Amino acid sequence: MAYSIDEFHTDYTRHRARQLATFWTVAVLLLALTWATGQLAGFFRVTQLTLADGSRAEAWVLAAGLPRLGEYIEKTIPVLRVESIGADFAEWFWRWKTWARLLLETVLIGFLATFFGVTGGLLLSFTAARNLAPARWIFWATRRTLEIARTVPELVWALIFVFCFGVGPLAGVLAIAMHSTGALGKLYSEANENIDMRPVEGVKAAGGSWADQMRWGVLPQVIPNVISYTLLRFEINVRSSSIIGYVGAGGLGQELRTAISLQEYTNLSALFLIIFATVMVIDWASEKLRHRIIGLGKTA
Amino acid sequence: MLLEVRNVSRVFGAKTAVDRMSFTLDKPGFLGIIGRSGAGKSTFLRLVNRLTGASGGEIRFRGKNVLALRGAEMRAWQSQCAMIFQQFNLVPRMDVASNVLHGLLNRRSTLATMFSLWSDADIHRALEILDRLGIAEQAAKRAEALSGGQQQRVAIARALMQDPAIILADEPIASLDPMNAQIVMDSLRRIHDEDGRTVIANLHTLDTARRYCDRVIGMRDGRIVFDGRPDQLSAAVAREIYGANEHFSEAATSTSIDVLEPGDAELLPA
Numbered sequence: 001m002a003y004s005i006d007e008f009h010t011d012y013t014r015h016r017a018r019q020l021a022t023f024w025t026v027a028v029l030l031l032a033l034t035w036a037t038g039q040l041a042g043f044f045r046v047t048q049l050t051l052a053d054g055s056r057a058e059a060w061v062l063a064a065g066l067p068r069l070g071e072y073i074e075k076t077i078p079v080l081r082v083e084s085i086g087a088d089f090a091e092w093f094w095r096w097k098t099w100a101r102l103l104l105e106t107v108l109i110g111f112l113a114t115f116f117g118v119t120g121g122l123l124l125s126f127t128a129a130r131n132l133a134p135a136r137w138i139f140w141a142t143r144r145t146l147e148i149a150r151t152v153p154e155l156v157w158a159l160i161f162v163f164c165f166g167v168g169p170l171a172g173v174l175a176i177a178m179h180s181t182g183a184l185g186k187l188y189s190e191a192n193e194n195i196d197m198r199p200v201e202g203v204k205a206a207g208g209s210w211a212d213q214m215r216w217g218v219l220p221q222v223i224p225n226v227i228s229y230t231l232l233r234f235e236i237n238v239r240s241s242s243i244i245g246y247v248g249a250g251g252l253g254q255e256l257r258t259a260i261s262l263q264e265y266t267n268l269s270a271l272f273l274i275i276f277a278t279v280m281v282i283d284w285a286s287e288k289l290r291h292r293i294i295g296l297g298k299t300a
Numbered sequence: 301m302l303l304e305v306r307n308v309s310r311v312f313g314a315k316t317a318v319d320r321m322s323f324t325l326d327k328p329g330f331l332g333i334i335g336r337s338g339a340g341k342s343t344f345l346r347l348v349n350r351l352t353g354a355s356g357g358e359i360r361f362r363g364k365n366v367l368a369l370r371g372a373e374m375r376a377w378q379s380q381c382a383m384i385f386q387q388f389n390l391v392p393r394m395d396v397a398s399n400v401l402h403g404l405l406n407r408r409s410t411l412a413t414m415f416s417l418w419s420d421a422d423i424h425r426a427l428e429i430l431d432r433l434g435i436a437e438q439a440a441k442r443a444e445a446l447s448g449g450q451q452q453r454v455a456i457a458r459a460l461m462q463d464p465a466i467i468l469a470d471e472p473i474a475s476l477d478p479m480n481a482q483i484v485m486d487s488l489r490r491i492h493d494e495d496g497r498t499v500i501a502n503l504h505t506l507d508t509a510r511r512y513c514d515r516v517i518g519m520r521d522g523r524i525v526f527d528g529r530p531d532q533l534s535a536a537v538a539r540e541i542y543g544a545n546e547h548f549s550e551a552a553t554s555t556s557i558d559v560l561e562p563g564d565a566e567l568l569p570a
Contacts, residue, residue, distance in 0.1 A: 202389030202455075205349050206462055207379030207406030208413075215414055216402060220393045 076269035093270050099255065103274055106251035107282075109172045110238035116173070117180025117237070118230050121146075124181070125188030126214045132192055132200075134210055146189075150182025154240050158249040169250030176237050176244065184233055191225040192218055227293050231286040238282055242275045301326055301363065302498065303466070308357030308367075309522075310343050317343040319522035320357070328498040330489060332513035332530075334506060335541055340522040341502040345468045348500070349383045350374055361465070379406035382459030386471035388451040392444035396435070396454050399443050400426040403461025429457045433487055449480025456487055467491065469501040473508070485512050506533055506541075 038044060045061040078092040093099070124142050126132050133139030157175035165171050200217030208216065245253025252271060259267040303325040310318040318340040325331065333341045346352040348359055350366070358365045366377050382403070390399045404422060405413050412418070418426075430436045433453045438446055443454060452472060459467050469488060473481035489512050492499045503509050509516045510530045518526030518533075518541035526537050 196392075198385065198387050198389040199391045201351065202383075202385065202391070202458075203402055203405065205351055205378060205383035205385075205389070206403055206458065207375040207377075208402065209375060209405070209410070211410060212405045212413055216391055216394075216405070220391050223393075 072265075075265040076272075078266040078269065092266055095255070095267070099252065099271065099274060102245070102252045102255060103278060105169055106241045106245075107238055107278065109169050109176065109241035109244070109251050110234060112173045113176035113180055113241065114230065114234045114237050116177035117184050117233060118226075120177070120181035121184030121188055122226065124185045125192055126218065128185055128189035129192035131195075131197065132214065132218065142185075146182045146185040148182070149178050150186065152179070154179045154244060155247055158244045158247045162248045167248040172241055172244040172249035172251055175249055176240050179240070180233055180237060184229060187229045188222065188226060191222045191229075195221045224294060228290050231290050235279065235282050235286060239275075239279055242278075301360070302328065304358075304360040306358045306360070308344070308347060308359060309355045310340075310347055310352065311355045316522050318347065318354075321522070321524055323517060323524065323527055325498065328492070328496050330492045330512060330514045331498070331500045332509035332516045333500065333502050333519060334504070334509050334516060335519035336543065337504075339519040341519055342470050343522075344519075345383070345470050345500065345502060348466075349378055349381055349468055351383070375406050379403075379462045380464050381466040381468055382462045382464035384452070384455050384459055384467065384469040384472050386474045388448070388455045390443040390451055390454055390458070392442070394443060395440055396430065396443055396446070397423065397426050397439040399454055400430060400457045400461050403458045406462075426457070426461060429460045430454075432460075433457050447480070448476050449483055452476060452480070452484050453487060456484070456491070460491065464497060466498045466500065469499060471502050471504065474504055481508075488512070506538055509533070
């Protein structure tokens with residue numbers, strides 16, 4: 001016999017030893033990295049605090065700070081009494097007329113930004129796909145454009161556009177649309193790179209132009225992905241548009257900012273609940289829609 | 301002179317896929333190209349249709365060198381020499397009629413093709429062609445729902461929609477069962493006989509070539525090693541084309557299409 005049990009045993013033992021060595025090396029490296037980054041983030045800092053009797057003590061920063069989180073949340077809880085529940089709620093949501101208008105504005109910003117983001121992202125996704133780009137430099141240029149569009153945070157885009165176009169929802173729409181274009185263009189182009197090239201070749205061999213090849217060879221293949229990513233993006237954009245008002249770009253964000261800086265704690269909890277409920281509804285509806293579309297794609 | 305191939309080559313890195321190929325076709329015909337996998341048959345057809353660029357040589361169609369065409373002129377040529385693929389290359393998620401109408405992509409405005417604004421006359425013609433191939437009742441189905449043989453006939457319909465002078469068929473029956481293979485080959489032969497269109501078909505096997513072609517070109521390692529009438533395909537020629545291995549050339553010469561008797565095809569929709 002060429003390969004004995006003993007030889008197998010030796011080989012196997014060596015193999016196990018190598019596996020263990022790899023495991024421990026990786027584990028130690030990860031631990032060291034976690035410790036170093038934690039140090040950098042101030043995780044292990046010790047801070048001073050004043051105790052109830054007025055004396056000073058030292059404590060780990062997280063242990064010292066955690067009670068203050070509770071304190072903050074406690075302040076945002078409104079006074080609700082059983083006997084006057086209606087009046088108490090009315091007081092909690094006292095600005096509901098303004099908030100309702102701004103909530104509508106928030107959703108509309110999210111919608112319009114998604115529309116522009118989908119248009120831009122889809123148009124750029126074809127030249128940003130390695131297998132479809134008509135020339136190397138076009139591929140490179142669109143890839144970089146998409147990267148810039150999504151690397152700059154929405155709040156920064158918003159600041160720039162508020163500077164250009166003034167305070168209001170227009171700046172918010174443009175800011176979120178910009179970021180969406182970058183993010184969606186990337187996702188769409190990755191879907192484009194995974195397609196079957198045979199239909200594209202079929203269209204090309206029939207004399208179809210590059211645009212024809214994209215329209216008929218590529219788009220029908222990626223449309224379920226496009227719809228799915230778009231719905232997901234709409235959710236994200238509504239969330240973003242509720243923040244973007246912080247820098248004056250429209251939506252509920254401006255109310256959030258006022259509430260935080262003027263320390264109107266119960267307003268803050270009311271706004272949070274409104275945003276949370278809206279996102280939940282959109283989340284639920286788009287998931288339904290997405291499953292329907294994907295389901296249809298399978299059966300037909 | 302209809303088609304004139306002169307010293308055409310194609311080099312991929314260190315490999316010469318097509319090596320100084322030359323032949324002429326003076327009138328419409330049914331031409332078969334046979335040879336082993338990798339002999340350069342597919343590359344040659346892709347050169348003619350301009351899916352691949354040539355490394356050298358000329359291909360003249362009615363005197364014009366099609367290898368020199370660019371942009372819109374090249375696409376116009378592509379629509380004149382329709383291509384049929386081994387894997388059909390249809391758009392799977394779209395209906396059959398739309399796939400056939402793709403044969404018009406080069407003949408209609410960009411606006412019309414982007415939004416599929418086909419005229420009633422165009423749609424009518426697509427249905428007529430599908431009817432001619434015996435699959436009109438499949439027109440509204442998704443292409444991916446059809447069998448392989450039906451999909452290949454849709455591909456032939458798309459080719460006919462282009463109203464081509466030449467049909468290039470790259471292994472059109474290699475992924476089909478014997479019955480469907482016969483239907484597809486019969487359809488191609490009929491298109492040649494009735495419309496006078498030239499068909500150039502890459503075929504794996506001698507037998508299919510013998511049965512359907514007026515002329516056969518044998519290729520080996522990118523070069524033409526045989527060019528003649530099908531009845532001149534002797535065992536010696538087969539060895540030349542398929543290699544010295546006795547068993548291999550035996551296997552290559554006998555094919556699945558023999559399972560049906562001549563004449564059976566008339567019973568089938570074509």
